Amino acid sequence: MIKIALIDDHELVLQGLYERLKREEKFEIVGAFTEVSELLLCLKYKEVDVLVADLMLKDSHGFDLVIEINQMAIETPKVILLSGFYETMLHKRALDIGVKAFLPKESSYEELISTIFNVYKGNQVIPETLIEDNKRYLLTETELQVLRLISEEFSNERIAKELFISRRTVDSHVSNICSKLNVSSRVGAVREAFKLNLL
Template identity: 30%
Template sequence: MIRVLLVDDHAVMRSGFRTILEAGGDVTVVGEAATGAEAVAAASALDPDVICMDVQMPDMDGLEATRRIVADPALRAAVIVVTTFDRDDYLFAALEAGASGFLLKNAGAAELVSAVRVVAGGNALLAPEVTRRVIERFAAGGASPSPASPVPTRGVTEVPPGEPLTERETEVLRLLARARSNAEIAQELYIGEATVKTHVSNILQKLGARDRVHAAVIALRHGLG
């Protein structure tokens, strides 16, 4: 079971998220918090796998709470910032704070559940509405996802000796740079989703990228978008 902590100053919103997430069968909500300070304390006490974090809250906002949680080596939780506001300042501040995901509250139920599963698996996830803006901003050198994880600048052809991208991996990377999902890549290349996942894993390893967003940045910087 994926253990989730819900952080939002509106009880109705937390209740709705709980109902949606627990209906999936593989997620359990282990706690709730209404402020950033409560979130930090609850994260330490409950040790969740994933935290769904609002931004605008009393006492301490979600961005500061995210910074503190991610910076604590004793905590393993991945944070998804979930907000009503589609604002670049919130988006990039969340990534710089170390959030693993950014989702808008108008997301569908399936999208919320999928986001929790994705970040629980150690991957990053961005709302489709903001993915391209993030890639373009990173590609222009205007932001990095977090001080501890700068965007790699190594070129596609400068991967470690003996580990060049294969022709198929290059095709997959081009589609990543266009914000395609694994399912979309599989459909376009006429291969299985499991094969796509393997290619993506190999690409991240060879490029030294933390996640698919970083890989897409590298691709754009080298004309593969």
């Protein structure tokens, strides 16, 4: 049996989730909560394999809740966050703090149930769009160094001297950086890099 806890500060949403998931014979719903304090109490005393949580809670943000759970002296559950906002950097942050899956609220119950089984087995559920974006944002260590120097207004010639590489190599790095960040200029690259916390 997969032991599941649910938290959502909207009673109707919570009730719907509870009613649907408890019909699955391999699921046991340990608790369904609208209050963070009640959920934390439950996690302290009951075994929970998977937590399905809303990202925007009344008294807490889902990310803060995950961080708080990670700091508790308990066997932490695998967390699935549900959100009405579904943008890449939000999802990336969720994965960085240990969330196993981040589903848009438009997902079907079938998708949620499949995700619960997946994360229970230890998998992370990562959407195609995020994998594509990560490929795009994957700058090499040298490209990051070049980007840092661009942000300090170094010319390509000065960057070449600073990093002991040829001017042509620097030009090539700058071109790759712009391509990966989907921008057309050095200024655009720096602006995008700050947005993505690369600098």
